[in-house]
Amino acid sequence: MKLTLKNGLLLLLLLPLLAFGSAQAQNLPSISSKTAGMKKFPGFYTFYWDENNGKIWLEIDKFGQDFLYVNSLPGGLGSNDIGLDRGQLGGQRIVSFKRIGPKVLLVQPNLRYRAITDNQNEARAVEESFAQSVLWGFKAEAADGQRVLVDATDFLLRDAHDVIGSIRRSNQGTYRLDASRSALYLPRTKNFPKNTEFESTLTFTSDNGGFIVRSVAPDEQAVTLRQHHSFIELPDSNYTPREADPRAGYFGISYFDYATPVNQNIEKRYIARHRLQKKNPSAKVSEAVKPIVYYVDNGAPEPIRSALLDGARWWNQAFEAAGYKDAFRVEVLPDTADPMDVRYNMIQWVHRSTRGWSYGASVMDPRTGEIIKGHVSLGSLRVRQDYLIAEGLLAPYEDGKPENKAMMEMALARIRQLSAHELGHTLGIMHNYDANNNASVMDYPHPQVQLDRTGNINISNAYGTSIGEWDKLAVTFGYQDFPKGTDEKKALDELLAQGRGRGLTFISDTDARSPGGAHPTAHLWDNGTNAADELMRVLEVRRKALQNFSEKNIKPGAAMSTLEDVLVPIYNFHRYQTEAAAKLIGGMRYTYAMRGDKQLVTEVLDKKEQQKGLDAMLQTISPEVLTLPENVITLIPPRAPGLGNNRELFAKRTGLTFDPLAAAQASADFSVSFLLHPERASRLVEFGARHNTLSLQDVTSQLIGQTWKSRRLNGLAGQVQLQTEQVVLSHLLALTQNQNASYQARAVAASALADIKQHVTSQAKRTRDTGYKAHLDFALARMEKPEEVKPTKQLNLPPGAPIGDGVFGCE
Incomplete structure (x- = not known):
C-alpha cells in the first residue's frame, strides 16, 4: 500500500515562490544570531526558549515532509458534564510546513479523499477536488540555508483544544482566552529525536460562568488549564494495514x-x-x-x-x-x-x-x-x-x-x-x-x-x-x-x-444503546442468557436488599439522611435489566452477516419469548415492586446541613422531605417508556402483520389490565397504583401524537385510550371513593387534550450509568 500522496501541481505552483523565498532569506539574520543567549532544545523539530520575552522559536528544517500533530489536555477542568478531563486527547492531524516567500504555512492535506496510485495526474485531480486546511501561518524571522526560524508562541498559546467551545456547548458561559494570564509551561516542554512536545498554561475569562464551572474552579471568572502540542515523526512504511x-x-x-x-x-x-x-x-x-x-x-x-x-x-x-x-x-x-x-x-x-x-x-x-x-x-x-x-x-x-x-x-x-x-x-x-x-x-x-x-x-x-x-x-x-x-x-x-x-x-454500540432496540441479547449492564429470567432474578435480589435495608447501611456516626444515597442504587438495581427485557418485545435476532458466511441474518422472536419479556416488564410497574416499605421511608429525614440535595438523589415533589411516590413514578415511567417506545410500537405492528407473534394490541391490552383494570389497593401502594396509571396514560397519549411512530401504532394507541376512557367513565359513575373519583376525572380531562402531554420522562431517575463503569470507546 503506497502511503504518500503526490503534490506535483502544488510543488509546480510553489517553485517560483520558493525561489523568491530563498532570495528573501538572504536578507534575514542567521538563526544563530537570532537565538543568541536562548536555550536550545535539539530534537525532532529543534526549538529555542527566549526567557526574556517568554517566546518559543521553532526551527523548521523539513519543508514538505508530513508529520503528525496532536493536541491534548494535560490539566483538566474536573467536570464530567463539560468533559475537559486531565489527559484528554484532542485532534490528530497529518500536517507539513510549506514556505511561500516570507510566510510559512502549516498545511493539513485532506486524507479522507485520496488516489492511491503512481499516476501523478490522477492523484492531483483528487487533491484539487477537495479542500485542504491551513492550520496556521508563521513569518520567517531568521534563516540558514533551507532552515528557517519562526515565532511559534502564538500558535502554542491558542485554544487548540477548543475549551471555549466545550464550555459554551455545555451552556456554562462565554469564555475568552486572556493572553495576559497565559504562558508557556516549560516543565513539560521537551524534545526528543522523534517527537517534539510543547505545553502551555492558558487562562479563560468570563463574567457569566455557569454553575458547573463554579463548582470546580476556584474562580469561575478565570479558569486556568494546560494544553499540550505534539509534533511526531510518522511511522515508517513497514506497517501493513489490515x-x-x-x-x-x-x-x-x-x-x-x-x-x-x-x-x-x-x-x-x-x-x-x-x-x-x-x-x-x-x-x-x-x-x-x-x-x-x-x-x-x-x-x-x-x-x-x-x-x-x-x-x-x-x-x-x-x-x-x-x-x-x-x-x-x-x-x-x-x-x-x-x-x-x-x-x-x-x-x-x-x-x-x-x-x-x-x-x-x-x-x-x-x-x-x-x-x-x-x-x-x-x-x-x-x-x-x-x-x-x-x-x-x-x-x-x-x-x-x-x-x-x-x-x-x-x-x-x-x-x-x-x-x-x-x-x-x-x-x-x-x-x-x-x-x-x-x-x-x-x-x-x-x-x-x-x-x-x-x-x-x-x-x-x-x-x-x-x-x-x-x-x-x-x-x-x-x-x-x-x-x-x-x-x-x-x-x-x-x-x-x-x-x-x-x-x-x-454486536455494536448502536444496536445495544438504542432505547427502541431489537436485539434480544445486546444490552448494556445486563447479565444472564435470557433477559426476562435475569430480570426476575435481579428483582429477587432487590427485594432482599430492600427487606434488609436499615441504619446498618451507613457507618455509625453518619447522618441518617445519607441513607438516601445508599438507597438510590438499590431501589433502581433492576433498571438495566429492565431495559434488556424490553428488547425481547418486538425483538429480532440478527448478525452482521456477509454473503456466503452461513450466519443467521434475521429472525423475529416467537410469541412465547416476547410474552416472557412482557410478563417480566409488567412486574417492574407493579405496586409490590414500586412501593417502598414503611420502615425504609421513616428512616430518611430531610438532608442534614452541609449535605444538600444533588442529582444522585431521588426527585422530590414534597419539598425537603423524602418522596417515595416520586421515586415510584420515575421508576414506572422508565419501564413504560421502553414498553411504548415509538420504534418498538411500530415494530410490533410490522412483526405482528408478518408473523404470528406478539402484537401492539397484546402489549397495550395487558398493560391496561395490569394497571387501570387491576384490583384496587389501599394506602401508599394504592397511591403508587394511581400514579402508575397516569404514567401509562401519558405514554399512550404521547404515542398517538408521535410523528416518529407509524400510523397504525398511533391508531392502536388511540384504541387503547378509548378502552381506558370507557373503563374510566364506567368506574367514575360507580365509585364512592372521592380520591379515586378525582383520579378518574383527571384522566378524562387529560384525554381531551392529548397534544398537551409531554412524550416521556416527567420525572427522571437519578443518574445510573456509569454504575461502576460508555463517546467513542467509553464506559
Whole structure:
C-alpha cells in the first residue's frame, strides 16, 4: 500500500515562490544570531526558549515532509458534564510546513479523499477536488540555508483544544482566552529525536460562568488549564494495514480511494491496531520484535494501582492465545515521564467532582490506522460507586463488627475489569454487547449478585476475573502475524467462522444503546442468557436488599439522611435489566452477516419469548415492586446541613422531605417508556402483520389490565397504583401524537385510550371513593387534550450509568 500522496501541481505552483523565498532569506539574520543567549532544545523539530520575552522559536528544517500533530489536555477542568478531563486527547492531524516567500504555512492535506496510485495526474485531480486546511501561518524571522526560524508562541498559546467551545456547548458561559494570564509551561516542554512536545498554561475569562464551572474552579471568572502540542515523526512504511471486517468489532480508519476500479468498493476500511510482529512469524509461539508496553499512572493510590495493573495485564492472555510470548507488558509510569508524551501508552487516573465515564482513546496514523499511543482515562470516583452499591446490598455496619471486606473486594474487582475494558479500546477493539457471562471484557458488566442457599446476598463473584474468549478471538484477528505466503483474508474468515462455531459473535454500540432496540441479547449492564429470567432474578435480589435495608447501611456516626444515597442504587438495581427485557418485545435476532458466511441474518422472536419479556416488564410497574416499605421511608429525614440535595438523589415533589411516590413514578415511567417506545410500537405492528407473534394490541391490552383494570389497593401502594396509571396514560397519549411512530401504532394507541376512557367513565359513575373519583376525572380531562402531554420522562431517575463503569470507546 503506497502511503504518500503526490503534490506535483502544488510543488509546480510553489517553485517560483520558493525561489523568491530563498532570495528573501538572504536578507534575514542567521538563526544563530537570532537565538543568541536562548536555550536550545535539539530534537525532532529543534526549538529555542527566549526567557526574556517568554517566546518559543521553532526551527523548521523539513519543508514538505508530513508529520503528525496532536493536541491534548494535560490539566483538566474536573467536570464530567463539560468533559475537559486531565489527559484528554484532542485532534490528530497529518500536517507539513510549506514556505511561500516570507510566510510559512502549516498545511493539513485532506486524507479522507485520496488516489492511491503512481499516476501523478490522477492523484492531483483528487487533491484539487477537495479542500485542504491551513492550520496556521508563521513569518520567517531568521534563516540558514533551507532552515528557517519562526515565532511559534502564538500558535502554542491558542485554544487548540477548543475549551471555549466545550464550555459554551455545555451552556456554562462565554469564555475568552486572556493572553495576559497565559504562558508557556516549560516543565513539560521537551524534545526528543522523534517527537517534539510543547505545553502551555492558558487562562479563560468570563463574567457569566455557569454553575458547573463554579463548582470546580476556584474562580469561575478565570479558569486556568494546560494544553499540550505534539509534533511526531510518522511511522515508517513497514506497517501493513489490515482490512476491516464488520464481524470482528474493531475501530479503524476509512477513506475514499478514487483510483479504485469501478467494479470495486471505493471506500477503504482498515482496523486500528498497534504494530506487533513476531520474531519468527512461522512459529506457533514467538516473542515480539517490539512488545506493546502500557504504563499505569503513578498518581493512582494503592490498592487501586495494583488493581489497575492486574486488570490491564489480563490482555497478555489474549496475546498468548494469538501466539505471542511476553508481547504485552504493563508497568508503573516512571516519575520522570510525561503522560502526554507519545512514547508512553497510558492508563491515567483522572479525578472529577462527580462520577462519570471512563474511556480509552488512541493516537493513530490517519494514513493506515496504526496506533502510535494508547491512552486510557479512568474516572477515580468509579470505585466509590461500586463500594456504595455493596453497602446498599449488604447493610454491613453492625455495631462492634469490622467492615465487610467483600465490599472492597467487589470495588477492586470492578476496577480490574474496567482497566482491562478501557485498555481494550486502545488496542482497537470496540464494545461487544453480545458477550454476556464474561465472554468479553468489552461488554458493560452489571455486578452479578447472588442469593445463597440461605437466601442471603452474596457479592463474592460480582465481576469477571480474566479476559474473555471473545477478547482472545478479537486480538488474534487484529494482531496475528501470519507466515509469508498466507492468504490473510481467507485465514481471518476462517478464524471468525471458528469463533461463531463456539458461539462468539459481535454486536455494536448502536444496536445495544438504542432505547427502541431489537436485539434480544445486546444490552448494556445486563447479565444472564435470557433477559426476562435475569430480570426476575435481579428483582429477587432487590427485594432482599430492600427487606434488609436499615441504619446498618451507613457507618455509625453518619447522618441518617445519607441513607438516601445508599438507597438510590438499590431501589433502581433492576433498571438495566429492565431495559434488556424490553428488547425481547418486538425483538429480532440478527448478525452482521456477509454473503456466503452461513450466519443467521434475521429472525423475529416467537410469541412465547416476547410474552416472557412482557410478563417480566409488567412486574417492574407493579405496586409490590414500586412501593417502598414503611420502615425504609421513616428512616430518611430531610438532608442534614452541609449535605444538600444533588442529582444522585431521588426527585422530590414534597419539598425537603423524602418522596417515595416520586421515586415510584420515575421508576414506572422508565419501564413504560421502553414498553411504548415509538420504534418498538411500530415494530410490533410490522412483526405482528408478518408473523404470528406478539402484537401492539397484546402489549397495550395487558398493560391496561395490569394497571387501570387491576384490583384496587389501599394506602401508599394504592397511591403508587394511581400514579402508575397516569404514567401509562401519558405514554399512550404521547404515542398517538408521535410523528416518529407509524400510523397504525398511533391508531392502536388511540384504541387503547378509548378502552381506558370507557373503563374510566364506567368506574367514575360507580365509585364512592372521592380520591379515586378525582383520579378518574383527571384522566378524562387529560384525554381531551392529548397534544398537551409531554412524550416521556416527567420525572427522571437519578443518574445510573456509569454504575461502576460508555463517546467513542467509553464506559
